[in-house]
Amino acid sequence: MWALLLLWPLALGFSLESGTQIPSVYDEGGSTGEGDDGALGPWTKSQMVTPCPPRPRSFPSWFCANNSDTLELWDNSRVLLLGWVPTRLVPALYGLALVVGLPTNSLALWVLATRVPRLPSTVLLMNLAAADLLLALTLPPRIVYHLRGQRWPFGEAACRLDTTALYGHMYCSVLLLAAISLDRYLAVVHPLRSRALRGQRLATGLCAVAWLVAAILALPLGLQRQTFQLSRSDHVLCHDVLPMGTQASYWRPTFLCLAVFGCLLPLLAMLLCCGATLCSLATGGRRYAHALRLTALVLASALAFFMPSNVLLLLHYSDPSPEAWGNLYAAYVPSLALSTLNSCVDPFVYYYVSTEFRDKVREGLLCRMPGSTSSSREGGSPGTVVLCSSLV
Template identity: 30%
Template sequence: MMVSNNSTDCSVDDNFKYTLYGCMFSMVFVLGLIANCVALYIFGCTLKVRNETTTYMINLAISDLLFVFTLPFRIFYFVARNWPFGDILCKISVTLFYTNMYGSILFLTCISVDRFLAIVYPFQSKTIRTKKNAKIVCLGVWLTVIAGSVPASFFRSTNAVYKSNNTETCFENFSSDTWKTYLSKIVIFIEIVGFFIPLILNVFCSTVVLKTLKRPITLSRSKVNKKKVLKMIVVHLMIFCFCFIPYNVNLVLYSLMRTQSFSNCSVKAAVRTMYPITLCIAVTNCCFDPIIYYFTSETIQNSIKKRNRPSRKDSRYSDTFVTENFIQHNLQTLKSKIFDNESTI
């Protein structure tokens, strides 16, 4: 709530964020912990064959769990409005938050690009789409997100607040100078590398894949497999756009506000009110990522649906990329008849 009409001296009552954060982060902790532990169990114990896509998914699940494990500290902070755990743990918590968010964005982008190569260039990309190259890409993603997140630990992340009693804040109430000197530069890097470039890649890859699926030669393929690919694309884009676009757009505006690039009180009120809401939406990606695993992997679907009725064919011939069967359907007619129930990713 705006309490001053002076463009150079206005404030917003955003204390509702602590209740919102506490409730939302508690829900994300429970759901995210269960969903990602189940996903890792399936990846580690159920899938007999792993390819480059499952490599990206495993790293995505690990990224989600690392963030989930820090949530109890954040939840305590939001409820008590005090951070008694020290500056180092505050830095670790914040670093893992941004590592998870932008790691998730980049791993989802890897899955999108991998699907693009498999459908649009199924034969030319065979030498590129390997498990070894996928591991190298994952290593590059981890190094990139850590390089963008760790700089937040270069300065003190906790600040003392003196009211009726001494309390500590964690990654809050930074001065305009801190924003101008450090935080704005971090925001610029993570927004360009961690959001805008991946967003362009995701939209481009999905658009080209959709156009490829509409070609006459493609329309003659299996309609069932085509529906699976379309479902993968729709679910992928919906989760990507819902979780990440609102927060990252608002983060740019929030950074401009904190560096005093604009001083309109109405705009400040809107940005500061939307910031905690969009951040809560962003952290739900920990819960939504397993949905991508489910829709992308028929093997995971079979593991859930047929847990007590294992199929010999499914356990022996699992985890082949669905789009490869889709593109090469007419060239592998005999194989398709023999392994009609083959589990795919």
């Protein structure tokens, strides 16, 4: 929960002196003559303030008069939407996840698929690497969007596809982490009784369920319009500003299901499995110290990266009254970017921490280098050549 405490000031500390939302006052055409940088003029007591309607807040908005393509936004929400957190911090986090996660997961997936025996645990780890790799591939459009000052240049279809893929692959990673924890629980706590159960069929079934559940949970994200023009600006927003009507009737149940079934329940299962595994390893004494630390690290990283965003999501949609929780979406945006960093941690926790796996990586890379032979790596005779596939 430390990350949640760090992100909280990002939502509330920039511009709000109280929890009350203050709407802008516009003419009939929705224009006040202000620039497109979102700068707002001072308020005077003589200005009329429109009462704030009840709503869940996902940077909620309402349509401008006679214009179904342009959305109006509360003044303080506009300041948070166009501030340095979404336009600088968020793309930096996404960029880190892309730069680290793309090569490490690609290399891990290649080694697991080509140089490691196809055990049940290998099947689970291959699917995790694939989900993290696909997650990294969804990030470049979002980085461009945030660096352009919240201007989406790719169109409505691309916005829906990218949003669906981002959430789908991220929650698939959570479900696969829970499946891996279950597999390791069976192997450590019930090694004899689970010998017949743990096999290719169980591993394949767990992976299929994870991908299917993630697809079902993310599918509603691609069925509603998500790009709108922000009033008084040239900002075309992707998913960040949505009409209040669809938020209450459509997005609220969608994201509540995502948070509960895609994250909180899998994390609970992971907590129970890892907890039982830790207790079993602790009884084995010092010889299991390394496995004990690694299991604790796996659990801690999953909770640290995924809990903040999903707790904020639940709070965000739990109470639609305007007084509740302030503008939590401003904290949810960086916490979502923080969640994608788990795809950088997974390769080092599950793959590269193993000396045997690192040896496989080195062997595979040397095998791909022009002019390299097994004799140069193994110290054999100069004329001996061994096929790469025989070095598993």
